[in-house]
Amino acid sequence: MEHLAATLFEFLIIVVSAKLVGELFEHIHQPAVVGELLVGMLIGPHALGLIHTNDFFLILSEFAVIFLLFQVGLETRLLDMLKVGMKSFWVAVLGVVLPFMAGYAYLSALNHDYKTALFLGAAMVATSVGITARVLGDLSFLRNKTSRIILGAAVIDDILGMIILAMVAGLSQGEFTVPGLVMITVKAVSFVVLVVVLGSIATKRYGHLLSRLKTRNMPFIIAMMICLGLSALAQIIGLAAIIGAFLAGMVFAEVREDYQLDKKLEPMTDLMVPIFFVIMGAGVNTRLFINTDILVIALIVTLIAILTKLVGCGIAVFKDGWHTSLIVGIGMVPRGEVGLIIAAIGARMKIFPDDIYAIIVFMCMATTLFMPPFMKLAVDAKNHAAARQK
Amino acid sequence: MEHLAATLFEFLIIVVSAKLVGELFEHIHQPAVVGELLVGMLIGPHALGLIHTNDFFLILSEFAVIFLLFQVGLETRLLDMLKVGMKSFWVAVLGVVLPFMAGYAYLSALNHDYKTALFLGAAMVATSVGITARVLGDLSFLRNKTSRIILGAAVIDDILGMIILAMVAGLSQGEFTVPGLVMITVKAVSFVVLVVVLGSIATKRYGHLLSRLKTRNMPFIIAMMICLGLSALAQIIGLAAIIGAFLAGMVFAEVREDYQLDKKLEPMTDLMVPIFFVIMGAGVNTRLFINTDILVIALIVTLIAILTKLVGCGIAVFKDGWHTSLIVGIGMVPRGEVGLIIAAIGARMKIFPDDIYAIIVFMCMATTLFMPPFMKLAVDAKNHAAARQK
Numbered sequence: 001m002e003h004l005a006a007t008l009f010e011f012l013i014i015v016v017s018a019k020l021v022g023e024l025f026e027h028i029h030q031p032a033v034v035g036e037l038l039v040g041m042l043i044g045p046h047a048l049g050l051i052h053t054n055d056f057f058l059i060l061s062e063f064a065v066i067f068l069l070f071q072v073g074l075e076t077r078l079l080d081m082l083k084v085g086m087k088s089f090w091v092a093v094l095g096v097v098l099p100f101m102a103g104y105a106y107l108s109a110l111n112h113d114y115k116t117a118l119f120l121g122a123a124m125v126a127t128s129v130g131i132t133a134r135v136l137g138d139l140s141f142l143r144n145k146t147s148r149i150i151l152g153a154a155v156i157d158d159i160l161g162m163i164i165l166a167m168v169a170g171l172s173q174g175e176f177t178v179p180g181l182v183m184i185t186v187k188a189v190s191f192v193v194l195v196v197v198l199g200s201i202a203t204k205r206y207g208h209l210l211s212r213l214k215t216r217n218m219p220f221i222i223a224m225m226i227c228l229g230l231s232a233l234a235q236i237i238g239l240a241a242i243i244g245a246f247l248a249g250m251v252f253a254e255v256r257e258d259y260q261l262d263k264k265l266e267p268m269t270d271l272m273v274p275i276f277f278v279i280m281g282a283g284v285n286t287r288l289f290i291n292t293d294i295l296v297i298a299l300i301v302t303l304i305a306i307l308t309k310l311v312g313c314g315i316a317v318f319k320d321g322w323h324t325s326l327i328v329g330i331g332m333v334p335r336g337e338v339g340l341i342i343a344a345i346g347a348r349m350k351i352f353p354d355d356i357y358a359i360i361v362f363m364c365m366a367t368t369l370f371m372p373p374f375m376k377l378a379v380d381a382k383n384h385a386a387a388r389q390k
Numbered sequence: 391m392e393h394l395a396a397t398l399f400e401f402l403i404i405v406v407s408a409k410l411v412g413e414l415f416e417h418i419h420q421p422a423v424v425g426e427l428l429v430g431m432l433i434g435p436h437a438l439g440l441i442h443t444n445d446f447f448l449i450l451s452e453f454a455v456i457f458l459l460f461q462v463g464l465e466t467r468l469l470d471m472l473k474v475g476m477k478s479f480w481v482a483v484l485g486v487v488l489p490f491m492a493g494y495a496y497l498s499a500l501n502h503d504y505k506t507a508l509f510l511g512a513a514m515v516a517t518s519v520g521i522t523a524r525v526l527g528d529l530s531f532l533r534n535k536t537s538r539i540i541l542g543a544a545v546i547d548d549i550l551g552m553i554i555l556a557m558v559a560g561l562s563q564g565e566f567t568v569p570g571l572v573m574i575t576v577k578a579v580s581f582v583v584l585v586v587v588l589g590s591i592a593t594k595r596y597g598h599l600l601s602r603l604k605t606r607n608m609p610f611i612i613a614m615m616i617c618l619g620l621s622a623l624a625q626i627i628g629l630a631a632i633i634g635a636f637l638a639g640m641v642f643a644e645v646r647e648d649y650q651l652d653k654k655l656e657p658m659t660d661l662m663v664p665i666f667f668v669i670m671g672a673g674v675n676t677r678l679f680i681n682t683d684i685l686v687i688a689l690i691v692t693l694i695a696i697l698t699k700l701v702g703c704g705i706a707v708f709k710d711g712w713h714t715s716l717i718v719g720i721g722m723v724p725r726g727e728v729g730l731i732i733a734a735i736g737a738r739m740k741i742f743p744d745d746i747y748a749i750i751v752f753m754c755m756a757t758t759l760f761m762p763p764f765m766k767l768a769v770d771a772k773n774h775a776a777a778r779q780k
Contacts, residue, residue, distance in 0.1 A: 003449075059446050215660075218409065229398075231398055264656075271614055
């Protein structure tokens with residue numbers, strides 16, 4: 001019985017502090033996720049020691065991340081993606097390949113083993129579309145064609161990120177051999193394609209049957225069950241659980257509005273997801289940054305993360321002029337939840353030491369903080385130029 | 391990592407089977423909760439053994455029950471309660487005192503110790519308002535004045551049930567002495583009154599401030615935090631956690647619609663609460679009923695549960711004619727979540743043996759199944775009589 005009261009109180013401490021700081025960050029126009037990570041660092045075992053991560057919170061934050069990735073998937077319609085066209089595709093591909101290779105090369109040059117280098121590369125891949133979308137919205141720039149290229153590319157690079165995570169996680173469990181690489185790539189790609197194709201057909205053909213069910217919120221509950229089922233399946237065939245969750249979200253994206261799946265999921269994820277980020281922050285040993293070597297590596301990794309997106313994504317749309325290039329490049333810089341989740345998976349698999357974990361979290365926070373002010377400058381410059389042309 | 395896949399699968403088995411059978415029960419116009427309990431008995435360790443209740447599911451179902459009682463509290467406006475007047479009050483009081491005393495007396499006569507007898511009495515007290523409301527709605531009888539008496543009384547008897555639970559749980563931890571009884575009663579009543587009065591004032595005066603917050607779903611999250619905080623507080627001062635949750639719900643009932651608190655909570659509870667009932671069912675050793683003695687006691691307890699509500703609640707409205715008496719009496723018969731939760735608390739505190747636990751679950755299921763057909767007969771008879779008078 002006392003166990004329950006203690007768990008309730010720890011739950012309270014985590015959510016209340018996360019939401020207080022998150023609210024503060026919203027008021028100063030900064031992403032709440034950064035505040036949540038900072039809270040975790042502060043109240044975690046490396047600093048104040050107010051929370052200690054027990055099994056319940058670890059499993060709960062796994063569930064939270066699964067629901068979060070389902071939510072991200074819900075925003076990803078296959079049809080919309082096919083529509084955004086080749087521009088978004090190339091922005092995504094170049095913006096994935098460059099950071100991955102540069103991250104891998106840098107850590108390899110520092111004599112880290114290939115697994116650590118692969119995970120760092122993978123964590124540098126995926127743009128956090130939510131943060132960029134919010135900033136573009138605040139700047140009244142969301143309806144511009146440039147914004148659509150960014151949003152489309154961010155979605156495609158989430159999928160590429162998932163495939164890279166699947167490959168990297170698979171490779172880390174075995175030896176790094178060419179047949180092994182081929183095997184994992186085939187497994188990851190075929191899982192993604194199979195689920196998306198079969199799932200989309202099933203949703204289109206049978207999705208309307210859900211409205212015949214009598215139990216309250218049954219379509220939502222069935223979507224959640226398929227999400228958890230695909231997550232477990234992904235885990236069992238050697239991919240990450242979140243890949244299954246993300247694909248389940250994509251499958252239900254078509255009927256999202258019919259059954260208000262996003263509206264029903266939001267309150268739960270808004271309550272649970274901060275737990276994940278606080279616990280992520282709690283795992284960061286901030287004292288490591290007192291060591292100048294580690295701080296310098298963190299700064300260089302962040303610089304690589306920024307430059308590779310600016311260059312990679314910028315080149316893909318260079319024909320549209322350098323204003324557009326700049327906006328697209330800046331918009332793709334922030335790494336958020338997907339990078340953090342990849343760091344968490346690597347840490348749990350004990351692939352890399354504490355300092356690499358801390359560096360990845362640093363990079364995710366820094367790239368996220370970098371974007372808003374520079375985006376404002378770039379959008380203002382483009383608007384100014386457009387006004388002068390008229 | 392494999393731990394996660396296993397937890398995900400067990401979660402799936404529980405929710406999928408609960409919802410399948412629940413949906414089936416809805417189609418044959420039976421309460422889903424009975425189906426969920428039956429599923430638990432079937433897949434639990436005493437029968438098929440498909441699930442074994444680990445720590446994660448136990449804590450998760452604690453959270454589920456806390457959210458469920460918050461939801462029940464949300465439907466309980468202090469003002470509405472003061473309005474329903476003395477009729478509902480007397481229906482509730484007589485419908486609480488009679489079953490409690492009769493249940494206590496019967497088990498005492500069977501030579502059970504006073505703690506077991508007290509808990510059985512407490513579990514027989516609270517009417518499950520949700521099930522009755524649904525049946526009255528199906529019969530198009532909800533707008534009738536008789537229905538309002540029932541719903542008001544069911545709400546008041548939930549509160550009385552909470553106070554009795556607080557007293558019983560307190561008494562079971564110590565000796566049964568008169569000063570002890572007075573102490574616990576004072577503690578329980580003052581906690582209830584303090585939270586409801588201070589909470590209602592705070593909500594009325596400061597509730598509108600919630601709309602100034604920027605974070606998405608923040609009013610909902612604050613309500614949840616207060617719910618969890620009061621639950622932990624109730625637990626710490628020696629009451630049950632659900633009492634705090636229920637009172638938190640009552641406090642937020644006033645602003646329920648302003649912030650759509652019920653709509654936001656529903657998807658989460660619809661997903662989580664069946665886990666509680668399945669795990670409740672899984673704890674029932676159905677083989678015990680092969681023993682005729684236990685089956686007979688279960689049937690007698692059920693009979694007492696039915697008759698004491700019929701008589702107690704019926705007497706309170708006897709002036710309104712025997713048709714009304716009968717409908718009110720039948721409407722108050724079903725025991726649901728509150729009785730089950732009291733059984734679960736008693737079982738966890740190891741107050742009583744497996745057979746008493748099984749008997750309480752039996753009684754909750756049987757009283758719930760008893761109500762719908764008899765209510766239809768009684769409402770038809772009343773409508774028939776009313777038609778003849780015209």
